[in-house]
Amino acid sequence: MCGIVGAVVTRNVQGILLEGLKRLEYRGYDSAGMAILSDDNRLDRVRALGKVGALESRLEQTPLTGNIGIAHTRWATHGKPSEDNAHPHQSGDNVAVVHNGIIENHERLRSELQQQGYTFTSETDTEVVAHLIAREFDRGGDLLSAVRDALLVFDGAYAMGVVHRDEPGVIIGARKGSPLVVGVGIEEAFLASDPLALLQVTDRFIYLQEEDVVRLSKGGRIEIFDRNGDAVERPIQTFEHSDGAASKGDYRHFMLKEIHEQPQVMTAAMEGRLSERGVLIESFGTDAEALFAKAEQIHIVACGTSYHAGMVARYWLERVAGIPTQVEVASEYRYRRVVVPENTLFVTLSQSGETADTLAALRFSRDLGYMGSLAICNVPGSSLVRESDLTLMMHAGPEIGVASTKAFTSQLVALMLLTLSLAKVRGEEPERQAEIASALRALPEVARRVLDLDKDIEALSTAFAEKHHALFLGRGAHFPIALEGALKLKEISYIHAEAYPAGELKHGPLALVDSEMPVISVAPNDELLDKLKSNLQEVRARGGELFVFADENVGIESTEGVRVLRLPHVDEALAPIIYTLPLQLLSYHVAVLKGTDVDQPRNLAKSVTVE
Incomplete structure (x- = not known):
């Protein structure tokens, strides 16, 4: 699964x-691959392993x-990278399909279809x-009906485009x-998994809703049907x-653009x-x-x-999945004797997939x-992806700013x-799993609401203009x-x-707290809230200036020396994702005030490919 493009046009569609x-x-x-219905009613297909450039070379020939x-x-996902496994897939010379997602019951369906010849x-x-x-088309009816009937059989997720020679x-x-x-054109219609694929031909789009089916036909006709038909x-x-991923668009810096892209990401x-x-x-x-x-x-x-x-993730894996988890810095891990318990899964994280210490680990x-x-990575074809048994791609798109935001x-x-x-x-707590999955689906909208606080966070940032030190506090997964948050601030503002x-x-950092040491804390509405409130009182008692990003329901009020920004409520498990966003914006605005090079801070590189 990855990218889909389709078109019904008045010109040659290959380009x-x-x-x-x-x-x-x-x-x-x-x-990559494509299938085109020729003017003499043939279904022609060309596929290539590797980059789109390889497909382009095939099409030149x-x-x-x-x-x-x-x-x-x-x-x-299913089957190794190969030309045979590349899309579009066909049934004989009649049907061609491109598909993103996973058909969960494909093995049973494959067996059934093989028995049918x-x-x-x-x-x-x-x-x-x-x-x-x-099969459904051959039973009678049109292509729309055949697709609808087939969809009733599938379990899983899909986005697809289908053509039939008849x-x-x-x-x-x-x-x-x-x-x-x-994509809506002039007497033309287009289909894609991402509007970016079609901006060369149109800037008008219809975003299909869940379980919609659409029929595109000549003359630019577009017919959409809901789940009830x-x-x-x-x-x-x-x-x-x-x-353009390489364009800042209306944003002053790539970092700000990438912060605001996070709901889509x-x-x-x-x-x-x-x-x-x-x-x-x-x-x-597959495995x-x-x-x-x-895995134990x-x-x-x-x-x-x-x-x-x-x-x-350690907090999540132990609390939600009930599985013991250890987290290591790659540059330390690779130089010590490691004792590996039986049935331990090794997980690496890297935006680029070429981070030297992680790859060496x-x-x-x-x-x-x-x-x-297992590698969780943003760059397919990278060394980390090629050398891992399992992979999950992040789909964050190119991240230009050195300080990672949307990749995180x-x-x-x-x-x-x-x-x-x-x-x-x-088999751990299926009801809780369902709650978190539901909250995940709502997460992008909550993120948008947080990013709408950008101006309020910019106003907070002025308090840091003359500061040289800062202390960040959190409890549990925060x-x-x-x-x-501390890393972002030091990376781009040099504070x-x-x-x-x-x-x-109490075990040392309180010695640093005074009126010149701003203290930034995140205060989600979780089981550690009351203890966190006591810790914040310790800071105020020493004259420290507090900046608190708090759940809208926690009851922490702005007073002298305490500035509170309220965030929308989110499921406790997903709060760490949401509370990241205001810290990114705070660091960004402080860096702008300091006049640093936000996108390319000194001494740092986007991908650390040397030890």
Whole structure:
């Protein structure tokens, strides 16, 4: 699963599909392909392993001609990267399908279809989709009906585009759990998993809703049907923003742009991975469920911001999944004697997949008796991804700013998906799993509400303009968030910042507190709130100036020396993700006031590929 492009146009469609695939390359993939209905009613297909450039070279040798087609960039879930496993998938010479998501019951359906005489040429779940639609079409009716009937059989998540040789003027699209948009042109219509793929041909989009089915036909006709099969109207929206990842658009810095992209990034990290029944474990790979079922302990190894994400995950994995977890700094882990308990899963986190210490730690781990390895990463094809047994891509898109923002929150979403997957196979508190999964789906909207506080946070930042030191406090899973907040502030504003568990104040840090040491704390509405309030009183009693990011329901009031910013309530388990956002904005605005190079702070690199 990765990127979908489709089009019904009045010109040759090959160039439109190819450009759309190029615009989706930032998402990462391992193969690409397209299928076009030719003017003489042939279904022609070209696929290639590797980059879109490889597909482009194939098309130069064997160009495709026609007005209707679908295309795809694939990231392997079922079956290794190969040309046979690349999309589009076909049923004979009649049906072609591109698909994002996972069909959970594909094995049973494959067996059933094989018994009925259908031949499979790939290892993918998507080929089941093609054969099922072909079967339903052959039973009578049109392509729309055939797709609808097939969808009734599927369990899981999907976004798909379908063409059939016997309906040469039509593309059918459908979505459930994975995004799909319709591009509106002049006597032309388009389909894509991301509007960025289509900005070269239109800036008007219809965002399909859950379980919508759409029929695109010649002349730019667009018909949308809801889950009940009723024709519906969906609003057309104009895409207002720049489509270039290398452009800041209307933002002053890449960092600010990437902070504000986080609601979309959270959605992308979940797309096709959450169904109504919870996490689709196969998102981690074909063998993930069997491996997770055997796991009795977790070791997480990472660097910098990724290490902080791993620290948060330790709280989640132990509390929600009931599995002992250890988190290590990669540069330390690789140089010590490590004792590995039986059935321990090795997990690495890296935005780039090329972080030298993390990659070395993975290689070091191979001879230590781990049961397997999982990489959570943002760059497909990176060394970390290639060398790990399982992978989960973050889908954060390119992150230009050196100080990680959207990659961090994307890692946290991915780690919660891991937590829920392990809880699922271990049978831990299914009701609580369902609550967290529901809260995850609502998370992007909560994030938007927090980011709407940008101006209020900018006003807070003026108190830091002349400061040289800061102290961040947090308790439980929010101690790593305090660490991350301190790291951001020191990275881009060059203010010396430290973070401590709030309960440790009496054990040394209180000696630093005075009127020149601002103290920043996060105060979610959780079981440690009362203890945190006592810690904050300790700071005020020593003359420290407090800045508190608090749940709207906790009852902490702004008074002399205490400035409180209220955040929307969120499920306790997901609060660390939400409380990250105001700390990122605070650091950004302080850095702007200090006049530093926000996007490229001194002495730092985006990807640390040397030890």
